[in-house]
Amino acid sequence: MSPSFVEAFARHAADRPGAPALVWEDRPVGYAELYALACRARAQVEAAVPDDGRPVGLRVRKSPETVALVLGCLLAGRSFLLPSHELPDAPFGELCRQAGCSAVLSTLPGPLVDVVVDPHTGPATPAGHPGGGPGGLPLPRRTAEDAPGFLLTTSGSTGLPKVVPLPYGAVTRFSGWVGETFRVGPGTAVLNYAPLNFDISLLDVWSTLACGGTAVLVDPERATVPRHLREQIVRHRVSVVQGVPLLFRLLLETAEQGPLEGPEHVVFAGDAMPGRLLDELPRLLPGARWYNNYGCTETNNSFLHEVDRTLPVTAPLPIGRPLPGVEWLITGGDGRALHGPGSGELLVSTPFQTAGYANAASGERFGPHPDGVAGRVYYRTGDLATREADGTVRLVGRQDFLVKVRGFQVSTQSVEGVLLEHPEVVEAAVVALPDPVAGHRLHARIRLTGPGAAGVLALRQHCAQRSARAAVPAVIETVREPLPRTSTGKVDRNRIREQLLAAGG
Amino acid sequence: MPAEPPAATAVPDVLDGDIAAFVVERFLPGVDAGELDPDYDLLATAVIDSLGILHIAAWLEQRYGIVLPDADLAGRNFRTVAAIRAVAERAARGEGGA
Missing domain, CATH: 2.30.38.10 (Luciferase; Domain 3)
Incomplete structure (x- = not known):
């Protein structure tokens, strides 16, 4: 059996103990240091929550300590539920109940937290554990390839998210692909923009650690500050940048400081890259290889498209x-x-x-x-x-965005795409509202480059020139404030829909 | 209640501005009627659909007492403000059904 991704991480801690595993608030955390933190977390998890086969719930925000807690669970061969830390108490508790969690762990005290784990204190090698690992610390527990490790959640915006158990072997295979495709290895810095609970952190953080690279963790509190994001990339010589379109939009706001020459691989993930963003991106990332990444939490990545930069780049990118x-x-x-x-x-x-x-x-x-x-x-x-x-x-x-308008099948997403092609449209959300006659009617809410930059009549003509009549929104509403977005940076269409339904459609 | 239609002998003066004001009020909330060009394609841009045509026909009857023959309730006669005025004027002169 080839080493698991956890064993690969342990091997890097043994072979290159001083190499940076993480960067947090501009401070490196070396592989040996992180391994020791993880071993202390593991010892505390094993002492507090005996392994009865049930998962533990982790209620954590991103930090080196919480990365160590996740690694501690992995070293112990445990399964663990990793929901969004933004989930309120009631749904968080319900999710843990549904997943069958035996206890909730965190690095800080808080609501619903049963066990506080402090990776900075306590023994890293508890009595009864054989050493033999990096720095004389315990080796990772061997796990079956099909044993569940990460229990991630879908980004279901209605109701409780679904819990997606990922086997150890699945993550091991994925980290192998990451290492080969983006040449992640010792000396490679990878930006981690997403929160830890997102599936794309499987690439940024966990695959990077399995490959011996450096995960540069972006503090979610500062994730919307363009200058900060740019500094992290430049200062820590990041060569792989993966993120949702929002990340690239934020980085573009720093483009007047000059292009980012460091990144070699730029990966678009989580949502379709709008054409406008792709048009502007060359001045920010002229030298990098660009990839469009397609995947979902249930399967992880399944398709990859490398953009041919010698040809005109048009949205939507192929997968x-x-x-x-x-x-x-x-x-x-x-x-x-x-x-x-x-x-x-x-x-x-x-x-x-x-x-x-x-x-x-x-x-x-x-x-x-x-x-x-x-x-x-x-x-x-x-x-x-x-x-x-x-x-x-x-x-x-x-498929969820497919609605019938007067008997014609329309994708609200493609209507958004058409609106976004208009040079004065900055943001667009199209939602389908029930209509007694038409079945559905489309309501578009858009933000323009400036007040009055384009009239509703001109926008309707723009749509009519590009799509079937059923796909021209019944109402085009222009707003001045940015559209609401979800924690993942996607336009929150559900919220807009609810607002419209509450207002009587 | 609809106003009593004027006597059939009087041919009402149908105005583009009137039609534009109704179309905007009914179908394009927030748009200034002055922005609506008489030749703006109301059908292609989905401002009005077949139900909208019936709404406009009802309004022509109520506002001007003009009753359009069924044959005139076709998209081509409602494509623009100018087309609506033309079909209304034809009907008012008793030349409907063209």
């Missing part, structure tokens, strides 16, 4: 090619696999995926190949994709 070991298909209206060009729902099967939800039925989402090809479990992504004649795969939108 590119399947990662090694990934199987995929697009299903047509009859639910069977499409062969050749066409559109439908994208199904993927990856070496990195979960075996199913811990707190919800999985049958709707996970299943065998619809044409009966045996052997693999496919995940229905809910994303609509188009395979073009030359084999290029693009996302058309979320």
Whole structure:
């Protein structure tokens, strides 16, 4: 059995103890130092919560101590639920209950926290533990490849999120792909913009540590300060930057300070990159290789597209090619696999995926190949994709965003895309409201570059020139304040929809 | 209650400005009627749909006493403010159904 990602991390701590594992508030935390912190956290977890097979819940904000707590759980071979720290008490408690957590752990006292773990105190090698690991500390406990480790949550914006257990082996395989693809290894600094509970931290933080690189942790409190973000990249010689479009929009605000020459690999994740952002990005990141990353919490990454910078870059970017070991298909209206060009729902099967939800039925989402090809479990992504004649795969939108307007199928996302093509439109959200006659009617809320920069009539013409009539919003509302966004930086369409419904539509 | 239609002999003077004001009030809240060009395509831009056509026809009857024959309740006659004025004037002169 090849070493797990946890064992790979331990090996780096043994081989290069002084190398920086993390950077936090401009201070490096070396591999040996982090390994010792993790061993102390592990000892406290094992003492306080005996392993009865149930997961523990972690209620943590990003810091070296909380990274050590996660690593402590991993060294102990435990499974642990890692929800957003922003989740209020009631849903957090309910989520832990649904996941079957035996206790809630944190590095600081707080509501619902049963055990406070302080990685700076206590023995790193408790009595009864054999040493033999880095610096005489214990080795990681060996785990079965299919044993669950991380229990991540989906970003479900309605109701409780779903709990997605990721096996140790799945993360190990993923970290191998990360190391090869983005050349992450000793001396490589990777920016971690996302909160720890996000799936994309599997790349930024946990794969980086498995590969011997340095994870430069962005403090979520300062994650919206463009100058701070730029400083982290420049000062710590970051060569891999992965983030949601919001990160790149913020960084662009520093473009007058000159281009960022350090990053070699720039990865767009979490949401489609708007065309306007792609148009502006060359002046910020002229030398980097750009990638469009496609994945979801359930399967982790499944496709990667490297942008050909010698050709004009247009949105939406393709999602590119399947990662090694990934199987995929697009299903047509009859639910069977499409062969050749066409559109439908994208199904993927990856070496990195979960075996199913811990707190919800999985049958709707996970299943065998619809044409009966045996052997693999496919995940229905809910994303609509188009395979073009030359084999290029693009996302058309979320199936959830498909609505019927006067009998025509319309993707509210593609309507947003059309509005955002207008040079004066900065932000756009399109929501479908129930309509007794039309089925749905589209309400667009947009923010312009300046008050009155474009009239509603001109915007309607803009839409009419680019889309079917059913896809021209019934109402185009312009606002001056920025649109509400979710914690992941996506436009909060649900909130806008609720506001409109509360106001009587 | 709708006003009593004027006597059929009087041919009412249908104004672009009147139509634009109604279209804006009913279908384009927040837009100034003066911005709506008489040739702006109301159908392509989804300002009005087939239900909207019926609303406008009802308003023409109420405002001017002009009853459009069914044959005139077609998209081509409602595509722009100018087209609505033209179809209303034809109907008022008794030349409807064209």
